[in-house]
Amino acid sequence: MQDEKQARKPTLSEVAALAGVSEITVSRALRGSPSVAGKTLHRVEQAAASLGYVRNRLAGALAGGPSNQVGVILPSLSNIVFPDVLKGLEIRLDQAGFHPVLGISNYDPQQEEQLIHNLLAWRPAGLVIAPSGMTDVSRSLLAGAGLPVVEIMDIDTDPVDMAVGMSHRGAGGDMARHLMAQGYRRFAYLGHDIERDRRACARLTGFREALSEAGLILDACVSLAEPSSVTLGRRGLKQLLAQSDQRPDVVYMSNDDMAVGGVFHCMAQGIRLPQDLALAGFNGLELGQTLPVPLTTTATHRTRIGEIAADCILERLAGREPARSTDVGFTLIAGGTA
Amino acid sequence: MQDEKQARKPTLSEVAALAGVSEITVSRALRGSPSVAGKTLHRVEQAAASLGYVRNRLAGALAGGPSNQVGVILPSLSNIVFPDVLKGLEIRLDQAGFHPVLGISNYDPQQEEQLIHNLLAWRPAGLVIAPSGMTDVSRSLLAGAGLPVVEIMDIDTDPVDMAVGMSHRGAGGDMARHLMAQGYRRFAYLGHDIERDRRACARLTGFREALSEAGLILDACVSLAEPSSVTLGRRGLKQLLAQSDQRPDVVYMSNDDMAVGGVFHCMAQGIRLPQDLALAGFNGLELGQTLPVPLTTTATHRTRIGEIAADCILERLAGREPARSTDVGFTLIAGGTA
DNA sequence: TCATTGAATGACAGCGCTGTCAATTGGTGG
């Protein structure tokens, strides 16, 4: 094994020369083809190791070999939710020897379109995307790419190819029904940058629909044009309570980060949960469940989404036909805050 | 723009034929070369758009063009720390038109070695790695790769090429000194899977060294063989307090997740912070600072590390010579828990 | 008017590998 800095890396043919076989035999040996004799294999491995040979996948993929890269487009990494999804993806992809190539869209359809184009240029084996309002160009790029595409997180819309996720609208509705069943009647909503986060928006829609089916309405609905955070939830709840002349029974927060911030505000102000005010979140983060009073929320199966999305890609590559749409569902957690 | 599924994507020469110019002119036009006439450029762009042409970077990179992929190896995505770093990396890389190709080592030197090999096979423009006990083979692979390599998080060890991070040992020492200055004398440590997390280990070492310089010792040191989490911190503190006959003055927790769990345990048990017990964490997560009593901790500049690491790669690619080692430092936050 | 220059374009080869098809080998049974 050489340890010198050397720009030109050894090639197949150098390994072949050293091992005394042809290039193609080296290629096959190093890729684990069964049709290489044990002795030859050994000799090739020796030669490769002694030259410090590192296979050039660019050439391989260009020559028609398979790519093991999978494009992954997520809207953000600031909240643990998408890293959780990415973790699930990575686990499964890694097991199959694949690598995610990452792009962050910042919830911007234009950036998303650009990313799709750029990632497609690397001819990945597949693409996983948590859409942020895909443009027509985006859809057309994906449809014409001729590779497996999985749209993740939400299954409320029709996917270009495959979808893995849950119904955010349904989750919002279920939470509204749960809260109504608890006897709450005065509802408020506190959200983050909802213009950009379509899924939070879908939850709110579902929430509103369920209320309205029961003849109730949302008394207050505040959306702050900032990314969600614990701080924002804390600040936002303070603001919401200050500006409403009659305190709501319960506040549905756009996610658990926001809701935990709300819980902290209540703790600091001596507002008792849930007697004085009830709070509900979304995501089922570990954090919320470890609070002295566990958060009422909707648990989502984020890592699972990543795993299944990866499986869909891998299945398709193996020639099988995975489900067009997979619902991983969600679980309402009736905690102590509502 | 065609929207049919089509396995064979249009090539440069098809665009060239349609635009009535040579391939190389199309190549130049699409890459924004200044030596293409405005009129030609326009014609090429039209042709490319009408065919739905997507550049093949595999071929480009193989032919000697630049790659815009950067390998990124992180030990985990379960904690917000590494996504934060990744975010910083992504921001800067994206601005320059680069993409991270991700690998997760699970704190395992063997997996790490495998990942380095696999990522190098894609001939990335650079590599960023948060090392997990690199093997000799790993070092030799990196040294021989002939590309910019940035080792991130820690600067206590000698890097193969470049390093960006902070001294974890120093951070542990500073916290010990801070706590001693507050008058605490009975110290305990509660850690997570410390066998695997070398940086947490380095902090503990620094902490111990500082104590011992002052003639003090660590009365109790508990490490639980699980990944860090809020739950583990809560459970762990309970356990630690139960098994020590005399309650320590202060517990240094391996990170903020653990520490927040500890805070929750105290809240639930009516243990007053910091009168009955003091707690300190590490990382300066937003969460800890939003608690009713802000956590005493060491703020780290994670996103900054990612940004600088990306800059190092980009600088080197631009032919400049960035600093071999960059210390982003840390900031002790004297919160309310210690 | 003519050599000179710079802008714009093109021809060519080859990056390193793998799919396809062909060739070689040793062993088998009739």
Place this chain on the structure above:
DNA sequence: CCACCAATTGACAGCGCTGTCATTCAATGA
């Protein structure tokens, strides 16, 4: 002993693009 088969190996072409060097052509100044 020979046709035949499976196991093993190889020759060849070409994936789609870009670096390098060469060419064209109109504009410029002496």
